[in-house]
Structures are given as structure tokens and as C-alpha cells.
Amino acid sequence: MTVNGHQNGHAANGAGNGVVSNGDPSRYWVKPFVPNGAESFEDAKARFAKLIRDEDVAHWEEHGYVIIERFLSPQELEKADAAWQTHMPTWDEYISKEVAYKSLAGTSGRHVPGSTAAGVRYDFPYANDTLNQLAIHPFLVAFAERLAGRDDLLMSLGHLIGKYAGNGNFEQSLHSDYSNNTLVIPSKDSTWIDIPMITYLTDVTLDLGPTYVVSHQHTEPRKLMYDGFRHHTREDFPELYEVEKPAVVPAGSVIIYSMRTFHRGSAITAKEGCRIVQFTGFHTPNAPWMAPMDHQHRMGSAEMNRFLCYADAGQRQLIGFPPVGHAYWNDPDVVEAVGKRYPQIDMAPYRRNAK
Ligand SMILES: O=C(O)CCC(=O)C(=O)O
Ligand SMILES: [Fe+2]
Known part of the structure; x- marks a missing residue:
């Protein structure tokens, strides 16, 4: 099932890119952006901005989220697969060395062992050009720019996260994401907005811990952002759990949501398998209270140097250069x-x- 009401991505857009896949080619499977080549990042964003569907923007406006299925082409996914596997084991590798991998945490300062958000966690920038480029894919930035109505956004966050069957309880309660993303609370005004996203790098089935999401239609009229609770438990708000929807999506899809959108990570009930995602987000540069991507411990790191040297000037700008x-x-x-x-x-x- 899909949560947007439109099945399996999008009809071919006639771009004639000749991609062959199991499903219909997605309209987004166009020429990938390569930094410091003939095309600037600005031009690549403009190219992807033209592909954005008005109904996807309208869905986000109405519900507080939109799922874009398979925006990554099979070729991009193949590269992405190889890229995440430089940081995390595949399921087969994991299970064959379970003792060694069970305690793998990654390098993120935000990894809290035993928490429902744990898993293996690395922060942007990564020691891998493909992962870095994926985090600032021109389609994702173009979509955020469209929602924010400006083209000078800054990156808010970037985490590569792997969750493995049997290695932790990932069942969360419905929440909005703001506690570590703003000093205050996210207001309705998109003049200052932070737009979070989760790109799924592996297929997400019902038993592999899909993100569950609740439409703004259910939460905004009730002013749930203002009731003082960030987490809304099943016990206290059972009616919200009746209207939540799982983001069951093929690899290469993304959910673009908002800091006001109630959602949650869910348990991996499958006996086998892992779910690899990349969290990213982009915010307007006019709000010092918001999303200070914590560069302090990253500036001067090998990963930051790598990112800056490989990136296009327009991409460096996303992190404040x-x-x-x-x-x-x-x-x-x-x-x-x-x-x-x-x-x-x-x-x-x-x-x-x-x-
Ligand atoms: O992993 C997911 O699908 C969502 C996790 C989440 O919402 C969180 O950790 O804040
Ligand atoms: Fe969350």
C-alpha cells in the first residue's frame, strides 16, 4: 500500500532516458548531477524542479508530508547500495558476524544505545562521495526550495541510519521531530521552516519498520503541536494510531514531511532483514533558533574536507560556505x-x- 494514494511512482515523462526497470520508469530518472562538470548545481536543481508535480506539493501542504516513490533511478540505487555498504553490513554480513556487529553504533554523537532511535548511525558528511551527494540530491533540495519558496536553504541535518532485525526495539510513539532541531517549536509560518526527509535505501515492507505518519488533517485542528507533549503515546491518544499510515515503499523513495508532522519509527517484526535510510533536512537561513547543523565537531574533519572538495560551489553553500x-x-x-x-x-x- 502507498500512503499518497498514487501507486508505484509516476508515469514515464517521455524524457526518453531509456531506463529499464521492474516498474514504470519514474519521471525523476533523468541525467544524474555530477559536481564540477558542465552543469552547475543551480542548473541541476532547476532541471529537477521542473519535474516536481503540483499534486505532490499540494499533498504536502494538505497532509504535512508527501511520499515520492522511486525518485532514485536503478543506476543511482546501485551506487547508493555500494555506498551504504562501505559503512554498514548487509543483512547476510550482519547475521554471519552477529556478535561483532550487534554493538556496531557508527560515529554519530546522537547515537543513544538502547533508544528506539538507535541502530547504526553516521552523521553527514560521510567518508563517501556518493552518500554525501545523495544527502543533497538536487531533487530533494529543489523540492524543499519549492516548499519554502526560496533558493537559499541551508542543510539542517544528515544521518545515515541502519536498523537490523532482532537488534533493538525501534517502536516509537507518535511525535514531531523538533526537540533537537529548534530552540523553540516549529510554527506554521513557512517564512521560517525546516523540512525534514527520509530517503529509504532498502525496500520497506510492513514488517521492516516502516515510518508511520499522521496527516495534518488529524493533528492540526486539534492543535496537538501546542499541548506540551512531543510524544503522543498509544495509551493516551489511541485515535491517532487508528489514522496513522505506514510508509511502505520501494528502495529509492523519500518521505518529505515537516517538523509539525506526527510520525514514528516502528518495530522491525521480521526475523531477518535491515532497513537503511538517510535522514536529511533543509531550512530557511533566516532563523538562528532553528536547525543549527552542528558543524563544530565536523569542521576540519577528513569527512568535511572530502565533502567540500568534491562538492559543487552551489552545494558547499548548503552547509554555509x-x-x-x-x-x-x-x-x-x-x-x-x-x-x-x-x-x-x-x-x-x-x-x-x-x-
Ligand atoms: O526511522 C524512522 O522511520 C523514523 C524515526 C523517527 O521518527 C525518529 O527517530 O525521530
Ligand atoms: Fe522522528
Whole structure:
């Protein structure tokens, strides 16, 4: 079942990209973006923005979430598979070395052993270019820009998370995600908005811990954001659990939701299997109370250097790097010094406005 009411993705858009798959080709299976090639990130975003369906935006506006099935092409998924497997075991690897892998935590400072959000957890940026690029896929950024109505968003978060059958209780209560994403609470006003997303890198079946989500239609009229509880338990709010819907989706799909959207991770009831996802989010740059991506311990890391050097200038901007043309680059000494810090970054575009 799908939660959007439209089955298996989208009809072919006639782009003629010749992709062969098990289902209909998705309209998003167009030329992938490659940083620092002929196309800028801006142009790639514009290309993907044209593919966004008005009804998907309308669904998000009405329900507080939308699921886009199979936005990643089979080729992208194949690369993504190889990429997550550099960080986490497949199910077969996991079960063949269960003792060793059971305690695998990843490197995230936000890994809380035993919590329902645990699992193996790595934070963006990763030691892998494909994973980094997936986190800021031009389609995801374009969709967030469309919802926010501006094109200068910043990345809020990035986590690669693996959950394995039999290794923990992942059953959560319905909640909104804001406690570590804003100092206050997420208001309705999209002037300052943070847009979270979960990209599913493996098939999610009912027994592999789907995300459950509740439409705004059920939560907004009741002002559940304002009742002082972030977690709404089954005991106290049974009626919410009657209207929640599972995001049962094929690998390569994404749920784009909001910080006001009630949702939850659920138990893996299958005996075998794992669910690998990447959380990301993008927010408007006008709200210091919101989503301060905690760069402090990442700046200067090998992963951050790797991300910055591989990325396009428009992608660096997503994490706060001064944009091309910004007055920061007016001082030629500064441009050259940053070039020395990151010898692999092409400084030519930044050099252009050095006076
Ligand atoms: O993993 C999921 O599907 C959702 C998890 C979640 O909502 C959370 O950890 O805040
Ligand atoms: Fe959550």
C-alpha cells in the first residue's frame, strides 16, 4: 500500500532516458548531477524542479508530508547500495558476524544505545562521495526550495541510519521531530521552516519498520503541536494510531514531511532483514533558533574536507560556505588562503570577485 494514494511512482515523462526497470520508469530518472562538470548545481536543481508535480506539493501542504516513490533511478540505487555498504553490513554480513556487529553504533554523537532511535548511525558528511551527494540530491533540495519558496536553504541535518532485525526495539510513539532541531517549536509560518526527509535505501515492507505518519488533517485542528507533549503515546491518544499510515515503499523513495508532522519509527517484526535510510533536512537561513547543523565537531574533519572538495560551489553553500560572488571573497588574500586550506577546491569562481 502507498500512503499518497498514487501507486508505484509516476508515469514515464517521455524524457526518453531509456531506463529499464521492474516498474514504470519514474519521471525523476533523468541525467544524474555530477559536481564540477558542465552543469552547475543551480542548473541541476532547476532541471529537477521542473519535474516536481503540483499534486505532490499540494499533498504536502494538505497532509504535512508527501511520499515520492522511486525518485532514485536503478543506476543511482546501485551506487547508493555500494555506498551504504562501505559503512554498514548487509543483512547476510550482519547475521554471519552477529556478535561483532550487534554493538556496531557508527560515529554519530546522537547515537543513544538502547533508544528506539538507535541502530547504526553516521552523521553527514560521510567518508563517501556518493552518500554525501545523495544527502543533497538536487531533487530533494529543489523540492524543499519549492516548499519554502526560496533558493537559499541551508542543510539542517544528515544521518545515515541502519536498523537490523532482532537488534533493538525501534517502536516509537507518535511525535514531531523538533526537540533537537529548534530552540523553540516549529510554527506554521513557512517564512521560517525546516523540512525534514527520509530517503529509504532498502525496500520497506510492513514488517521492516516502516515510518508511520499522521496527516495534518488529524493533528492540526486539534492543535496537538501546542499541548506540551512531543510524544503522543498509544495509551493516551489511541485515535491517532487508528489514522496513522505506514510508509511502505520501494528502495529509492523519500518521505518529505515537516517538523509539525506526527510520525514514528516502528518495530522491525521480521526475523531477518535491515532497513537503511538517510535522514536529511533543509531550512530557511533566516532563523538562528532553528536547525543549527552542528558543524563544530565536523569542521576540519577528513569527512568535511572530502565533502567540500568534491562538492559543487552551489552545494558547499548548503552547509554555509560563502557563495560565489559573496563579499567575503573580495579580499584576494582570503581567496588564496582558503585555496591553500583546500588545495583540491577550484577557487577560480571565488577568485572572480576578488578586488
Ligand atoms: O526511522 C524512522 O522511520 C523514523 C524515526 C523517527 O521518527 C525518529 O527517530 O525521530
Ligand atoms: Fe522522528
